[in-house]
Amino acid sequence: MIARQILIHEDAQATAHAIAARLITTIADALAARGVAHVVVTGGSLGIAALEAVAANPAKTSVNWSQVHFWWGDERFVASDSADRNVRQAAALFDALDDLGLDRATVHAMGASDQYETAEQAAAAYARELAEEAEEGALNPAFDVLMLGMGPDSHVASLFPNHTRSDEPGVIAVHDSPKPPADRVTLSMGTINTAKEVWLLVAGAEKAPALAAAQHEVNEVAVPASAVHGTEATRWIIDRAAATLL
């Protein structure tokens, strides 16, 4: 049975710190069990705040970061020096982990528009990178935890309502995104749902309607956030303001 949990914290800052503490523990547990950890991180306001909270957390020194692989759930297909890039926004975390053994080769950024001509090419390259770290026969490594932000329209990663369909496992290009920038690369729903634990990180009153809709019924097309789950656990880690309509 998949554990399903809603964890409510006082505000966005408290939520970010709670996510950071849980992430450090989850990574430490994965390393103890298997010697390697695969973590999918996310952009977005709370996603980046949570990564900054990991950087500020003294417990980060208890992790052997050299054995941790960081992946992305989605990325904006813009130039690599653009402030819109999720991986750039997460720089504070990776800088903080450099002195703690982080191997930059295990920070798996999705391709940018100055590296690939099309988002399709960047998506195909990322699929190959995932396959290189996968066990034989699998398309991607077993993700210990996969974090997702959620937009007020209920999008997760770059899977927008009534827009991109993605039942098959894989990495896909997205065009005409309702939220700029228009061109993106994202893990498909099929790949997201292979993760052991999926955490949905949600803060703010403007997200309360989408959060309530996602709890109401599963509808991958109209409410993408409703359809994501882990194979072992699905945790909604949210603040009070986002929880008001539950």
Ligand SMILES: O=C1O[C@H](COP(=O)(O)O)[C@@H](O)[C@H](O)[C@H]1O
């Ligand atoms: O565009 C995106 O938005 C979502 C949510 O962002 P937020 O600022 O409303 O929290 C994010 O999770 C996703 O990775 C990103 O590309």
